[in-house]
Amino acid sequence: MVTDTLNFTVEDFEYIRHGGHGLALRLFRPVGAGLFPVVVDLHGGAWTNGDLSGCNDRDEVLANAGLAVAALDFRQAADGYPSSVADINAAIRWLKARAGELNLDAARVGITGQSSGGHLAMLAAMRPEDPRYAALNVGAAGVDARVRCVGMTWPVINPISRYNHAIRQRASNPPAAWVGTIPEKHDVYWQSEANMIEGNPMLALERGEAVETPPAMWIQGRPDPVHDYRDPDSPLDLNEPERFAANYRKAGGEIDVVYIDQATRSSNASYDPLAAFFRKHLI
Numbered sequence: 001m002v003t004d005t006l007n008f009t010v011e012d013f014e015y016i017r018h019g020g021h022g023l024a025l026r027l028f029r030p031v032g033a034g035l036f037p038v039v040v041d042l043h044g045g046a047w048t049n050g051d052l053s054g055c056n057d058r059d060e061v062l063a064n065a066g067l068a069v070a071a072l073d074f075r076q077a078a079d080g081y082p083s084s085v086a087d088i089n090a091a092i093r094w095l096k097a098r099a100g101e102l103n104l105d106a107a108r109v110g111i112t113g114q115s116s117g118g119h120l121a122m123l124a125a126m127r128p129e130d131p132r133y134a135a136l137n138v139g140a141a142g143v144d145a146r147v148r149c150v151g152m153t154w155p156v157i158n159p160i161s162r163y164n165h166a167i168r169q170r171a172s173n174p175p176a177a178w179v180g181t182i183p184e185k186h187d188v189y190w191q192s193e194a195n196m197i198e199g200n201p202m203l204a205l206e207r208g209e210a211v212e213t214p215p216a217m218w219i220q221g222r223p224d225p226v227h228d229y230r231d232p233d234s235p236l237d238l239n240e241p242e243r244f245a246a247n248y249r250k251a252g253g254e255i256d257v258v259y260i261d262q263a264t265r266s267s268n269a270s271y272d273p274l275a276a277f278f279r280k281h282l283i
Contacts, residue, residue: 007031008063015094016087016138018075025091026052026071028063029103036068037108037282038099040092040147044115046156046182047084047189048077058114058153061271067278068104070095074120077188081195082132088124089145090136097140108282110149112274115227118155118218122201125150126211149281150216151274154227154265157218157244158202159186160193161231169225178226202240205247213253217277218245219270221262 004010008030014022030036039062043054055071062069074087092109099106113121127133128145156162163186169176170183190196197203204211220228220241230239238246241257248255256277260269 005060008060015072015091016136023075023087023091024052024073025094026055026059027102028059028069028071030063030066030068034068034103035099035105036066036103037110037278038068038070038095038104039110039112039151039278039282040088040095040121041069041071042074042088042111042113042117042120043071044113044117045076046185047081047116047120048185050076054114057266058112058271058274061268062275062278065275065279066283067275068102080189080191081199084120085124085127085130085133085199086136088120089128089130089133090138092124092128092145092147093134093140093143094138096143096145097138106143109147110151110278110282111147112151112153112278113155114153116156118152119157119159119201121152122150122155122157122216123199125214125216126201126204128212146212147214149214149278151219151277152217153219153270153274154221154224155218156227157200158231158240159190159200160196161202161233161240162186162226163190163193163196164233165229165231176225182226202244202247205244205251211251213248213251215281216248216253216255217274218255218257219265219273220257220259221265221270222259224262224265 015025041055043050052071059069075083096106166182
């Protein structure tokens with residue numbers, strides 16, 4: 001539990017249970033009169049590890065900027081796709097349904113995420129009414145999971161591309177040190193390459209799928225061979241951030257790609273532009 005400060009309070013809630021296991025939501029709220037806009041925050045960890053505590057530093061900056069933030073725990077690892085997105089969809093509806101009692105504004109909800117969490121943030125934003133994602137009952141009848149904007153930090157926007165990229169780099173001489181167990185983590189969560197292709201924001205756009213395209217931001221460190229690389233299977237001579245941005249704009253969406261120094265990415269170098277983005281679209 002994060003300690004309250006003069007500028008914001010922090011409180012943990014259970015937003016859903018799966019069997020005997022409850023999932024937590026950590027809500028940061030600015031001190032003062034609401035109703036506050038709220039940003040849902042998703043931790044990274046290659047869909048297999050990590051928890052909401054990984055969002056704390058980022059969420060303190062957002063809360064100090066006048067935004068409420070809800071960091072989530074969600075199902076991951078062997079629970080498999082689409083369990084995470086179903087939990088995220090449920091959490092958004094849970095927050096909207098209880099907005100009044102929590103001093104939040106249900107009409108001003110954004111979403112953010114880091115690495116695999118960035119992928120999940122965009123996927124949830126694109127498909128808020130997908131019946132697989134919206135199937136969980138959280139006592140929010142008639143409430144949808146739409147968000148007004150999406151802020152991503154170095155997202156794994158294209159799971160099948162990153163899977164193949166890691167496998168190629170493992171086979172290089174010498175193997176790229178960053179690969180580690182990334183392919184195995186993909187296998188655990190996604191369970192098949194078909195799922196990596198289906199649950200894929202990049203390829204959803206390139207397939208011409210009818211998706212939501214709220215205003216978006218991609219913050220990307222450089223150099224970053226894990227998230228900023230060119231997919232040789234793409235006909236576009238662009239690295240993944242610019243490829244996604246081109247597709248998003250073609251689909252009618254507004255997106256900015258912001259590059260920062262990789263060595264400083266887990267700091268205000270990424271937190272401040274993210275806060276400015278959400279203030280622009282939610283306040």
